[in-house]
């Protein structure tokens with residue numbers, strides 16, 4: 001078995017598609033990452049060769065907080081699928097602007113064109129200004145998740161049943177039959193995420209995968225245990241993906257210096273504005289356990305608390321921390337980088353083989 005070859009229970013890797021300008025950090029630091037199609041197609045090819053299984057595109061309908069330009073997620077994902085042969089691409093979908101009938105139809109077609117390589121990430125919305133700009137009602141926190149729950153139920157119904165009938169508070173279908181159905185069975189994978197109780201409850205009942213912000217293994221364990229306990233009661237299977245901003249360098253000092261430099265060049269005004277928006281969105285959850293509830297200024301320099309996961313150091317340190325994440329129930333690490341193409345390549349060559357080695361050692365211990 002080659003070192004990069006993954007076994008069944010091997011931790012999987014995804015990367016954030018930089019389909020928005022400014023990369024993954026709210027910082028004016030020089031970046032060789034680019035939001036163009038040309039750059040992204042090259043990156044996608046590099047990533048699939050490096051051993052990444054998934055790419056996650058983002059959706060933002062309006063500019064803001066350091067992301068001035070952004071390509072739409074479904075059409076951009078389709079372009080990345082066209083350029084690759086193995087990579088699975090996840091398109092971010094925002095209920096509200098998108099109706100499940102449109103998503104079901106579009107994704108079924110892309111599933112056929114790509115030979116079963118499309119998936120979706122249903123996001124529930126944190127950006128009130130975006131909804132106001134689009135003239136869309138901004139629902140209360142838990143109502144946003146109730147809508148996402150119905151949205152996912154509707155998608156699954158359309159993708160798997162003929163004469164689908166559904167009477168929800170947000171969506172209604174009457175004897176609807178989609179044809180053709182997607183290639184992937186039972187349906188393309190559905191990711192969904194956050195941190196709040198409402199996000200976790202959706203994960204424990206309807207999502208195939210739960211995505212969450214960067215965090216420490218202890219805090220992740222608490223979230224994952226809660227989800228998996230509830231999922232078991234619901235007889236539902238869900239897997240877990242966590243965000244991490246990776247800074248892998250030959251020495252720990254170099255890696256730490258890069259982090260310090262990113263933070264030194266933080267776009268202070270944009271970080272504060274982003275922080276105000278996301279904290280408002282999170283506080284609106286009844287339990288106050290939203291994604292960014294405890295984020296510091298430094299955490300917020302990376303959109304999804306990716307520094308907190310601490311995959312910052314040498315390849316060996318990072319590999320050990322990834323295996324630790326796996327031990328608390330993480331199935332997938334969603335990575336972001338400063339200079340994507342070269343760092344994805346480095347990750348594939350230097351970090352991934354060490355992860356596979358450590359995983360095999362652990363398996364041997366258990367056996």
Ligand SMILES: Cc1cc2nc3c(=O)[nH]c(=O)nc-3n(C[C@H](O)[C@H](O)[C@H](O)COP(=O)(O)O)c2cc1C
Pocket residue numbers: 057058059060092094121122123124125126127193194195196197198199211212213243281282285289290291292304334
């Ligand atoms: C990995 C990940 C990716 C996300 N991608 C997007 C996105 O592309 N667009 C968006 O509007 N929200 C995105 N979100 C935000 C979530 O949908 C959700 O609104 C946010 O995490 C707040 O969740 P909470 O209220 O449960 O804390 C993403 C969240 C995570 C964890």
